[in-house]
Amino acid sequence: MYRPALPLPIHAVAAPSLLSAGPRTVPVASRIPQWGTLHAPRPSFAATHPATVQRRHQWNRRPDYVYFENTRPPIYARRSFWGYAGVCLGLGGVYYMSHLEEVPLTKRRRFLDITPSQEEILARSAYKQIMTEYGNRILPPSHPYTRFVKEVAVRLIAVSGMPDLNWEVYVVDAPEKNAFVLPGGKIFVYTGILPVVQDENGMAAVLGHEIAHQVARHSAEKMSNMKIVILLQVLLALVLSGEPFWLSRIFFDLGIMKPFSRKVETEADYIGLLLMAQACYDPRAAVDMWQRMSMATRNEPPQYLSTHPSHNERIKMLSKWMPEAINKRDLSNCATVGSFLDQFYGSARAVW
Numbered sequence: 001m002y003r004p005a006l007p008l009p010i011h012a013v014a015a016p017s018l019l020s021a022g023p024r025t026v027p028v029a030s031r032i033p034q035w036g037t038l039h040a041p042r043p044s045f046a047a048t049h050p051a052t053v054q055r056r057h058q059w060n061r062r063p064d065y066v067y068f069e070n071t072r073p074p075i076y077a078r079r080s081f082w083g084y085a086g087v088c089l090g091l092g093g094v095y096y097m098s099h100l101e102e103v104p105l106t107k108r109r110r111f112l113d114i115t116p117s118q119e120e121i122l123a124r125s126a127y128k129q130i131m132t133e134y135g136n137r138i139l140p141p142s143h144p145y146t147r148f149v150k151e152v153a154v155r156l157i158a159v160s161g162m163p164d165l166n167w168e169v170y171v172v173d174a175p176e177k178n179a180f181v182l183p184g185g186k187i188f189v190y191t192g193i194l195p196v197v198q199d200e201n202g203m204a205a206v207l208g209h210e211i212a213h214q215v216a217r218h219s220a221e222k223m224s225n226m227k228i229v230i231l232l233q234v235l236l237a238l239v240l241s242g243e244p245f246w247l248s249r250i251f252f253d254l255g256i257m258k259p260f261s262r263k264v265e266t267e268a269d270y271i272g273l274l275l276m277a278q279a280c281y282d283p284r285a286a287v288d289m290w291q292r293m294s295m296a297t298r299n300e301p302p303q304y305l306s307t308h309p310s311h312n313e314r315i316k317m318l319s320k321w322m323p324e325a326i327n328k329r330d331l332s333n334c335a336t337v338g339s340f341l342d343q344f345y346g347s348a349r350a351v352w
């Protein structure tokens, strides 16, 4: 590391030592310049101080960003960094492209590198946590609420294309107007949502949406995307060294993760609407249910901060898809569905 040349120590050029006794006398002869030495060519500074000249040369060639002795160039200024980053991005691109697949029904292309068994393992801790919190408030299988929710769920699962999954339905005695599904097919419905759903068609709208999340494997997709986000966050943190980390977190949260979440919610609405139509429920009940939900939960956060689309946005999109859903219901031979479902209830492999 370069250290600027300091002036010579004072004692090396100082006048006679103060400690010396009395004024020093210099012989007169020595004060008269000798012939030959007075006019001799003076050696250049470079000749007498080669190391100093070399250091000054190095100093002048230093880049402009070096202002202090201990300042190191940022990591992105190193050529090796871009080499490693290029290799990582190249390999990552190949890995990304080889793990693209289509969502059923919507045919949306997405990155997915989590297997169903990995997904279930990752969901176990969430399941344990929910059981710890709500386990003693889960209604028994014989409870009328539980039977009502399960009957609707069975009809939807029959047309989901995933009847072999180990589906489970739990009704939790809690006031929240909420329902959700964990990877692996564990559906939780809070009793607080029952007055909003009102009947089996409204319940089918809620459960169709939750089952659609499982059909489209949105949880696995989110976990896969998180890997990419974390990798990009690390790269950004290296390039923007010195910038606060929370800045990039806000960028990824508001710019990527929340829009992603709203996108999959809209997709679950669409798939759920088609599922309920195929299971011979009235798809128009989905619009009615969300209107009731809108009235019941008026004070919701603005859409850009939320992980879900606004109720109005949902109603607008459901209305747009309604002709397709009604057409699907017409094609589902719903006049005979009752007898088919009676047979299905006896043979369903779902575990309740």
Ligand SMILES: [Zn+2]
Residues within 6 Å of the ligand: 209, 213, 265, 268
């Ligand atoms: Zn959802």
